[in-house]
Amino acid sequence: MKNDILREIYMVLETRRDKPIDSYTSNLMKDDNKTGEDKILEKIGEEAAELIIASKNDEHVLEEAVDLLFHTFLLLVYKGIKFDEILDEFSKRRKPH
Numbered sequence: 001m002k003n004d005i006l007r008e009i010y011m012v013l014e015t016r017r018d019k020p021i022d023s024y025t026s027n028l029m030k031d032d033n034k035t036g037e038d039k040i041l042e043k044i045g046e047e048a049a050e051l052i053i054a055s056k057n058d059e060h061v062l063e064e065a066v067d068l069l070f071h072t073f074l075l076l077v078y079k080g081i082k083f084d085e086i087l088d089e090f091s092k093r094r095k096p097h
């Protein structure tokens, strides 16, 4: 199902964390000369800036927003937060009008 893609990607990222391979996300999460956290946070800053520019230019907004969401997911995976915790947090905030 299309709406399972986020859970699927999240599970892939958890595997990249727990069984690292030579890939973009494993390498980003790896603590080497910088902690994985710092490397991910740098990317989140970069992607946030790219989204701001994209929005002001009215181009590539979707792509840059997904880059930011993706790297935010990567931070949550690095921190050990489970996908269902994200869904539960959004559910808590639902205010049916």
Ligand SMILES: N=c1c2ncn([C@@H]3O[C@H](COP(=O)(O)OP(=O)(O)OP(=O)(O)O)[C@@H](O)[C@H]3O)c2ncn1[C@@H]1O[C@H](COP(=O)(O)O)[C@@H](O)[C@H]1O
Pocket (backbone or CB within 6 Å): 009, 012, 013, 016, 023, 024, 025, 026, 046, 066, 067, 070
């Ligand atoms: N959804 C994504 C995804 N979105 C963006 N990215 C990467 O995030 C980076 C985005 O940063 P930028 O846009 O800044 O592009 P850049 O290549 O860093 O270049 P610069 O702009 O920094 O110069 C790129 O390298 C993209 O490849 C992603 N990398 C991986 N995924 C998913 O995560 C899975 C695991 O990825 P790997 O561990 O790399 O196999 C993949 O199968 C995908 O499903």
